[in-house]
Amino acid sequence: MFGLSSKHDRTILIVATLFMLLAPVIFNLFPENSALAFFNGGYPDLMQRFAIFAILATGFNILFGLTGYLSFGHAAFLGVGSYSAVWMFKLLGYNVLPAILLSIVVAGLFSVVIGYISLRRSGIYFSILTLAFAEMSYRLAYSVLTPLTNGETGLQVYNSDPQVLAGANSPTSPHLFGIEMSSAFDINLGPWQFTFPVGYYLCAILMLISFYIAIRIFRSPFGLMLRAIKSNQTRMTYTGLNPKPYTLAAFVISGMYAGLAGGLLASMDPLTGAERMQWTASGEVVIMTVLGGAGTLLGPILGAGVIKYLENVFSKMNETLLETWFAFLPDSLQHAVVWVLSKFTGEGWHLTLGLIFMVVIIFLPGGLVEGGQRIGKRFSRRKSSGNDDDNAAASEPAE
Amino acid sequence: MGILEVKGVNKRFGGLQALGDVNLSVQENTVHAIIGPNGAGKSTLLNCLVGKLIPDSGSVSFDGQSVLGRSPFAINQMGISRVFQTPEIFSDLTVLENVMIPCFARRDGTFKLNGIRSVMSQNDMRAKAMAMLEDVNMADKATMHAAAMSRGDKRRLEMAMCLVQDPKMLLLDEPTAGMARADTNNTIDLLKEIKEKRNITIAIIEHDMHVVFSLAERITVLAQGTPLVEDTPENIKGHPKVQEAYLGGNH
Ligand SMILES: Nc1ncnc2c1ncn2[C@@H]1O[C@H](COP(=O)(O)OP(=O)(O)OP(=O)(O)O)[C@@H](O)[C@H]1O
Ligand SMILES: [Mg+2]
Numbered sequence: 001m002f003g004l005s006s007k008h009d010r011t012i013l014i015v016a017t018l019f020m021l022l023a024p025v026i027f028n029l030f031p032e033n034s035a036l037a038f039f040n041g042g043y044p045d046l047m048q049r050f051a052i053f054a055i056l057a058t059g060f061n062i063l064f065g066l067t068g069y070l071s072f073g074h075a076a077f078l079g080v081g082s083y084s085a086v087w088m089f090k091l092l093g094y095n096v097l098p099a100i101l102l103s104i105v106v107a108g109l110f111s112v113v114i115g116y117i118s119l120r121r122s123g124i125y126f127s128i129l130t131l132a133f134a135e136m137s138y139r140l141a142y143s144v145l146t147p148l149t150n151g152e153t154g155l156q157v158y159n160s161d162p163q164v165l166a167g168a169n170s171p172t173s174p175h176l177f178g179i180e181m182s183s184a185f186d187i188n189l190g191p192w193q194f195t196f197p198v199g200y201y202l203c204a205i206l207m208l209i210s211f212y213i214a215i216r217i218f219r220s221p222f223g224l225m226l227r228a229i230k231s232n233q234t235r236m237t238y239t240g241l242n243p244k245p246y247t248l249a250a251f252v253i254s255g256m257y258a259g260l261a262g263g264l265l266a267s268m269d270p271l272t273g274a275e276r277m278q279w280t281a282s283g284e285v286v287i288m289t290v291l292g293g294a295g296t297l298l299g300p301i302l303g304a305g306v307i308k309y310l311e312n313v314f315s316k317m318n319e320t321l322l323e324t325w326f327a328f329l330p331d332s333l334q335h336a337v338v339w340v341l342s343k344f345t346g347e348g349w350h351l352t353l354g355l356i357f358m359v360v361i362i363f364l365p366g367g368l369v370e371g372g373q374r375i376g377k378r379f380s381r382r383k384s385s386g387n388d389d390d391n392a393a394a395s396e397p398a399e
Numbered sequence: 400m401g402i403l404e405v406k407g408v409n410k411r412f413g414g415l416q417a418l419g420d421v422n423l424s425v426q427e428n429t430v431h432a433i434i435g436p437n438g439a440g441k442s443t444l445l446n447c448l449v450g451k452l453i454p455d456s457g458s459v460s461f462d463g464q465s466v467l468g469r470s471p472f473a474i475n476q477m478g479i480s481r482v483f484q485t486p487e488i489f490s491d492l493t494v495l496e497n498v499m500i501p502c503f504a505r506r507d508g509t510f511k512l513n514g515i516r517s518v519m520s521q522n523d524m525r526a527k528a529m530a531m532l533e534d535v536n537m538a539d540k541a542t543m544h545a546a547a548m549s550r551g552d553k554r555r556l557e558m559a560m561c562l563v564q565d566p567k568m569l570l571l572d573e574p575t576a577g578m579a580r581a582d583t584n585n586t587i588d589l590l591k592e593i594k595e596k597r598n599i600t601i602a603i604i605e606h607d608m609h610v611v612f613s614l615a616e617r618i619t620v621l622a623q624g625t626p627l628v629e630d631t632p633e634n635i636k637g638h639p640k641v642q643e644a645y646l647g648g649n650h
Contacts, residue, residue, distance in 0.1 A: 005520040219517035221503045224492075228500055231489040238449065238487070239501045239560065240475035242509040249512060 009215050012298055016211055020204040023047055024196050031191035041309050044184060044197035050308045051203035052264045055210045057288040057300030059257020062217060063250045065295035068230035070127045072282050073114065073134030077107040077255045079141065079277030081262020083148065086155045089270050093166030094174050096181065096267040100260065107259020108252055115251035119244065134282055141274035154273035174267045176202060181268060199268050206264065210257060215297060226250050291360055293367030302368050307353065314352050317345035402427040402568060402600050408457030410443055417443045418454070419624040430594060430601045432611045435621035441604045445572055449481050450474045462567060472509050480561035482571045486553040488560065490546035494537060497545050497556055498528040501564045531563040535589065551582040555589065562593060568600040575610050587613050
């Protein structure tokens with residue numbers, strides 16, 4: 001099916017598809033007015049971010065997971081993608097199709113240049129070069145390139161913009177041939193409320209296509225060469241293979257994934273600023289990929305999902321909420337607990353992220369996917385030893 | 400004319416003349432050994448042949464074409480495969496994948512964006528790699544991680560990776576250095592077998608005289624960067640200059 005020869009790959013593609021299509025339900029497990037509704041994540045903004053960052057991390061993983069080249073500048077491609085998309089909105093109109101296409105193309109071209117130069121070095125020097133390029137882009141967006149980026153104000157669409165393709169009745173927000181990204185339909189099932197947003201589904205479908213392409217790349221001779229680069233470049237060169245163009249191709253492909261993600265971010269919310277290119281944004285992709293499991297297919301998606309969901313939950317928590325949660329404690333204890341926890345929630349969510357990241361890296365160096373595999377293994381071992389017991393029990397009466 | 404012709408090659412490292420006016424001609428389908436005391440310049444010479452080093456002067460041609468100025472992967476594509484002193488393999492990959500990579504390199508050249516058909520569905524490539532693994536008695540280890548193998552097996556795997564490319568010439572730099580006697584003998588047998596089965600030229604750098612005299616048809620003795628003599632094993636054995644180079648040298 002779909003040219004995927006291994007059963008394992010077909011299974012994960014099907015699981016990912018079901019998950020993405022049903023995400024509005026899966027993320028909204030708790031009834032709308034229940035106490036746990038706080039932990040719901042099934043609203044458009046969060047789900048879109050999840051799908052978009054899953055694309056970004058999946059692309060990043062093609063470079064980092066397969067070749068081992070750690071880029072610290074992928075946010076630059078994300079930003080370039082967003083700027084390109086907003087320019088398309090300004091010049092052509094709010095249809096997202098040309099915007100997304102241009103963001104992929106421009107990010108691709110941009111990554112050819114940055115990749116060509118950065119890939120002259122490897123290891124830490126490569127990482128620093130990519131970081132330097134991304135920071136340069138970020139600074140340039142604020143200064144010299146203001147005519148293109150609108151500097152600190154950020155780039156957005158104004159009424160005076162040409163929008164040459166926009167007809168009289170065209171929607172005034174991003175749309176795909178008239179279907180507006182911001183529209184959604186709600187389903188109420190008793191106390192449950194599910195929202196199915198159009199924008200999310202566009203992101204989800206593009207994410208699934210990106211994921212499918214990533215699977216094909218992982219299994220192809222091209223993917224094998226990328227893993228060879230990570231494993232032993234000396235052997236590779238003396239086997240008649242030139243690692244340079246392979247690495248550059250991986251870099252450009254992952255840059256295009258980032259461009260697509262940037263284009264989608266702008267398509268969900270048609271404005272963008274330079275902060276999208278800041279190094280913290282580049283670091284976030286690295287964390288997502290490593291947390292989920294670099295070099296695995298599902299890892300980056302898992303990482304993106306976990307981080308975006310926890311970010312949402314933890315930054316929503318504030319002191320008032322914490323106080324109501326811990327109201328059952330004696331007053332002084334309640335204050336102490338709330339004081340400590342408040343440092344890890346709201347604005348302090350990054351502290352929590354740091355802790356989670358450290359715990360995972362120390363105890364599960366292969367990321368969450370490794371954790372899942374370990375649990376799976378333990379489970380199957382217990383199962384098989386259980387079978388042994390059964391056999392022993394079955395053979396007893398015969399004795 | 401030999402398949403490999405080295406003419407007047409010089410190489411200096413700062414003040415050190417590592418190679419001084421080296422002339423060497425390796426005939427097609429022979430096993431040619433290069434011996435000499437430590438620091439004689441054997442590895443340097445080999446590195447000049449595979450594109451890792453560029454000689455200061457002189458010429459190196461393989462199969463009628465100059466190799467100078469070509470990068471290692473281009474020289475490999477001309478038909479020269481190299482085995483390293485410590486086996487260089489893709490440790491993170493499986494044994495089968497290790498052998499399939501050179502198959503793709505032979506079919507697709509130095510670079511091809513080959514992203515559509517999966518590796519494992521390409522039955523012809525897979526069969527070719529498996530046949531090679533059968534040849535070196537490693538078929539049962541095909542799905543093993545290369546890193547998990549013994550040193551002897553890694554050496555066999557590396558040879559399999561070179562041979563599956565059907566090279567015209569195989570270069571070996573001290574393939575038995577640091578090996579136990581049994582492993583050394585296995586390597587000798589493996590190389591003999593290879594030589595019997597296919598048309599291949601082998602150049603081998605070796606300190607172990609047992610290995611040299613079991614395999615070589617021609618021997619070149621290198622001392623202080625210059626060839627002393629080149630002759631058949633029988634003649635080399637009793638050659639006074641060789642005795643002198645080894646006994647009077649720093650070996
Ligand atoms: N990259 C280098 N830079 C400087 N000097 C070098 C370099 N490579 C080799 N040499 C020197 O050149 C001389 C020849 O070295 P080479 O490694 O070719 O000797 P060899 O015959 O292979 O010795 P061995 O039997 O110990 O492997 C030595 O004196 C060595 O120190
Ligand atoms: Mg040497």
